[in-house]
Amino acid sequence: MASQEILREEPSRGSFINDPKIRGIFFQAVVVIVLVALVWWIAQNVIANLTRLRIASGFGFLNSRAGFDISESAIAYSSDSTYGRAILVGFLNTVIVAVVGIITATLIGFIIGIGRLSHNWLIRKICTIYVEVFRNIPPLLVIFFWYSGVLAVLPPPRESINLPFSSFLNQRGFYFPRAVWGDGSWLILVALLLGIAMAWFVARKARQRQMATGQQFPVFWTSTALIIGLPLLAYALSGFPLSFDYPKQSTFNLTGGFQVRPEFLSLYLALSCYTAAFIAEIVRAGIRGVNKGQTEAAAALGLRAGPILRLVVIPQAMRIVIPPLTSQYLNLTKNSSLAIAIGYPDLTAIAGTVLNQTGQAVEGVVIMMAVYLALSLLTSAIMNVVNARMALVER
Amino acid sequence: MQEHDLSFVRVEMALAQSAPPSERGLGAWIRKNLIASTGDTILTIIGIVLVAMILPQVINWAFISAQWTGTDRTVCATVAQGGIQPDGWSGACWAFVNAKFGQFMFGRYPIDERWRPILVAILFVALLVPLLIPKVPRKGLNAILLFGALPVVAFILLVGGMFGLPLVETSLWGGLLVTLSLSFVGIAVSLPVGIVLALGRRSNMPIVKMLCIIFIETVRGIPLITVLFFASVMLPLFLPAGVSFDKFLRALIGVSLFAAAYMAEVIRGGLQAIPRGQYEGADSLGLGYWQKMGLIVMPQALKLVIPGIVNTFIGMFKDTSLVIVISMFDLLGVVKQNFSDANWATAQTARSGLVFAAFVFWLFCFGMSRYSMFTERRLDTGHKR
Numbered sequence: 001m002a003s004q005e006i007l008r009e010e011p012s013r014g015s016f017i018n019d020p021k022i023r024g025i026f027f028q029a030v031v032v033i034v035l036v037a038l039v040w041w042i043a044q045n046v047i048a049n050l051t052r053l054r055i056a057s058g059f060g061f062l063n064s065r066a067g068f069d070i071s072e073s074a075i076a077y078s079s080d081s082t083y084g085r086a087i088l089v090g091f092l093n094t095v096i097v098a099v100v101g102i103i104t105a106t107l108i109g110f111i112i113g114i115g116r117l118s119h120n121w122l123i124r125k126i127c128t129i130y131v132e133v134f135r136n137i138p139p140l141l142v143i144f145f146w147y148s149g150v151l152a153v154l155p156p157p158r159e160s161i162n163l164p165f166s167s168f169l170n171q172r173g174f175y176f177p178r179a180v181w182g183d184g185s186w187l188i189l190v191a192l193l194l195g196i197a198m199a200w201f202v203a204r205k206a207r208q209r210q211m212a213t214g215q216q217f218p219v220f221w222t223s224t225a226l227i228i229g230l231p232l233l234a235y236a237l238s239g240f241p242l243s244f245d246y247p248k249q250s251t252f253n254l255t256g257g258f259q260v261r262p263e264f265l266s267l268y269l270a271l272s273c274y275t276a277a278f279i280a281e282i283v284r285a286g287i288r289g290v291n292k293g294q295t296e297a298a299a300a301l302g303l304r305a306g307p308i309l310r311l312v313v314i315p316q317a318m319r320i321v322i323p324p325l326t327s328q329y330l331n332l333t334k335n336s337s338l339a340i341a342i343g344y345p346d347l348t349a350i351a352g353t354v355l356n357q358t359g360q361a362v363e364g365v366v367i368m369m370a371v372y373l374a375l376s377l378l379t380s381a382i383m384n385v386v387n388a389r390m391a392l393v394e395r
Numbered sequence: 396m397q398e399h400d401l402s403f404v405r406v407e408m409a410l411a412q413s414a415p416p417s418e419r420g421l422g423a424w425i426r427k428n429l430i431a432s433t434g435d436t437i438l439t440i441i442g443i444v445l446v447a448m449i450l451p452q453v454i455n456w457a458f459i460s461a462q463w464t465g466t467d468r469t470v471c472a473t474v475a476q477g478g479i480q481p482d483g484w485s486g487a488c489w490a491f492v493n494a495k496f497g498q499f500m501f502g503r504y505p506i507d508e509r510w511r512p513i514l515v516a517i518l519f520v521a522l523l524v525p526l527l528i529p530k531v532p533r534k535g536l537n538a539i540l541l542f543g544a545l546p547v548v549a550f551i552l553l554v555g556g557m558f559g560l561p562l563v564e565t566s567l568w569g570g571l572l573v574t575l576s577l578s579f580v581g582i583a584v585s586l587p588v589g590i591v592l593a594l595g596r597r598s599n600m601p602i603v604k605m606l607c608i609i610f611i612e613t614v615r616g617i618p619l620i621t622v623l624f625f626a627s628v629m630l631p632l633f634l635p636a637g638v639s640f641d642k643f644l645r646a647l648i649g650v651s652l653f654a655a656a657y658m659a660e661v662i663r664g665g666l667q668a669i670p671r672g673q674y675e676g677a678d679s680l681g682l683g684y685w686q687k688m689g690l691i692v693m694p695q696a697l698k699l700v701i702p703g704i705v706n707t708f709i710g711m712f713k714d715t716s717l718v719i720v721i722s723m724f725d726l727l728g729v730v731k732q733n734f735s736d737a738n739w740a741t742a743q744t745a746r747s748g749l750v751f752a753a754f755v756f757w758l759f760c761f762g763m764s765r766y767s768m769f770t771e772r773r774l775d776t777g778h779k780r
Binding site for chain 1: 428429431435438439442443445446599600601602603606613615616617618619620621624625628629631632633634635709713714716717719720727731734742743745746749750752753756757760761764
């Protein structure tokens with residue numbers, strides 16, 4: 001009984017040192033003190049270094065003249081533009097290559113991923129080899145391979161390779177006809193938007209009717225007809241305003257048309273090929289993650305192979321696929337910064353140039369970090385919305 | 396009951412009949428795997444066309460037409476380009492790889508001192524291989540030697556400047572030497588730092604938790620190139636004037652921090668997958684925090700996430716190639732640097748060098764992923780939930 005009384009006298013652990021709460025507070029206090037001291041020390045050093053190097057801090061430099069040229073730009077830019085505009089050009093270039101790359105990588109990835117699950121031995125092996133090759137070599141190497149190994153050794157402009165639709169391929173890139181929109185082209189755009197809106201409306205109505213009565217409506221064909229047919233009709237009505245500017249061969253170069261530079265082309269092809277290998281694995285894991293019983297139950301209900309895949313397997317697989325797919329999209333966006341190695345003017349390359357010219361290292365790196373973080377957050381926000389729509393609705 | 400001899404009991408088993416002819420042999424295999432349906436047949440034809448288009452060209456380029464020996468660019472250039480090959484020739488220039496092999500492996504490391512990295516490589520393999528084979532005993536000692544003693548020995552041997560070894564500046568290092576030493580240090584640093592970060596992120600202490608989250612999410616949100624820029628441009632600004640440290644070390648810090656953030660997320664996944672009962676069981680046994688984590692939770696969590704950890708390692712191994720942007724020359728960097736060698740510049744040089752580099756990278760990464768699959772199977776206790 002004595003021991004119990006002793007216990008009652010000391011309900012705590014006996015000493016401060018062993019109390020987890022006090023330990024926690026103490027430990028965190030130490031962390032904060034160390035961190036503050038470190039930050040203060042770094043700040044002192046940075047200030048000292050910047051004064052020594054006579055660099056004014058702040059983002060004022062963004063308004064001064066850039067003085068360098070950029071080979072590819074989606075918006076008007078010349079060497080007289082400001083640093084701020086140069087960085088904007090770089091940002092847009094990053095976004096362009098990322099968006100185009102994501103679309104292509106998803107397409108290739110889904111094809112290869114489904115191919116790896118094919119019953120066909122040959123297709124399965126081809127897809128496996130593709131995945132195992134591209135997954136195990138660095139993306140930078142793939143970029144160099146396209147750039148120096150394939151595109152740089154293409155024939156010079158005079159001996160361009162002719163491709164269908166008056167396109168040409170040579171050392172200086174890929175040329176294809178550029179669409180020139182004449183008067184009244186806005187009608188086509190309006191018709192296209194109208195077609196999409198009507199298709200959406202039809203799909204909604206058809207779904208409601210099927211829910212209510214069980215009758216199906218050929219939504220796919222109707223939508224296709226609306227989305228393609230309406231713009232075509234508008235095109236004819238407005239008097240065929242569309243014409244093409246074809247690339248033409250002259251003595252030394254190709255003139256006219258739209259030129260895709262080898263820098264962009266190799267970055268885009270490399271990122272798509274590389275990321276597609278990862279997406280293929282994600283897709284494969286997603287489809288295999290759907291219980292076999294689901295397929296069998298659907299077959300027992302009398303569904304055929306197509307509808308089973310479309311209505312039963314893929315909706316469930318998408319739930320598994322989307323989170324890792326998001327991180328692959330983010331990886332592709334971040335890998336687009338490898339552009340710097342071949343001279344495609346993306347955000348990192350331009351911010352690096354600005355940083356070297358002005359010496360504003362801190363601001364330059366902060367801008368880079370902020371933009372990539374913002375892009376990452378934006379992509380994951382979009383994918384989270386998609387994910388929420390796909391998620392299991394529990395009843 | 397009387398036994399009567401009318402009943403028939405079979406004494407010996409009937410021999411199993413062989414499968415019907417339509418179900419065995421090459422014919423059945425082809426029917427099942429290549430031409431099961433019309434769609435399948437079309438796919439097979441597409442596949443065969445693809446293979447027939449690509450494979451002969453690749454084999455021809457890499458082996459049949461390839462030029463294996465030679466001393467300069469003439470052996471890999473066509474007559475029109477000033478070489479000896481017939482016009483229209485297209486083959487790998489392995490002579491280039493052959494001539495530059497030493498550079499690809501060691502960069503500009505002095506030729507007389509190259510026995511040092513070779514010795515380190517031999518030691519590394521001698522310590523690594525027994526660690527990887529499950530049957531070899533004394534894993535603890537082996538690991539201490541590999542992760543404790545080898546780095547010290549390797550540092551002394553590679554850098555030199557003591558024990559009578561001449562100093563070799565890290566700016567002279569290059570090639571596979573840089574790739575491997577960056578990845579080894581990155582792996583050795585990122586795993587423990589990642590564990591600490593993952594524990595911090597799941598800690599009850601709000602300040603520690605917040606700091607870990609900020610670090611992990613920031614690093615994961617930006618490209619490695621930005622981190623390397625940060626390490627090469629901003630770290631010097633952070634230090635007092637006059638103090639500077641090696642570019643190689645800066646790249647090491649960048650790569651390790653980057654990998655640690657990814658590692659932390661992988662390990663956090665494993666920690667979350669451990670059922671609550673394990674934590675509570677450890678608490679009820681009276682184990683302290685580090686005992687609980689070290690003895691109960693971590694062994695289970697790490698085992699669960701082996702594939703993820705190895706994937707991070709592979710990712711880091713591939714990412715070391717990015718140090719080229721802060722003008723360091725790893726394997727890929729050295730290969731690329733040599734394209735501009737006027738003595739070797741031909742249309743085939745770039746392709747051959749890159750294919751060689753790709754093969755080396757592929758070998759290491761493929762090996763790692765296969766070993767991780769093997770470990771996964773070996774450690775699988777069948778307790779999957």
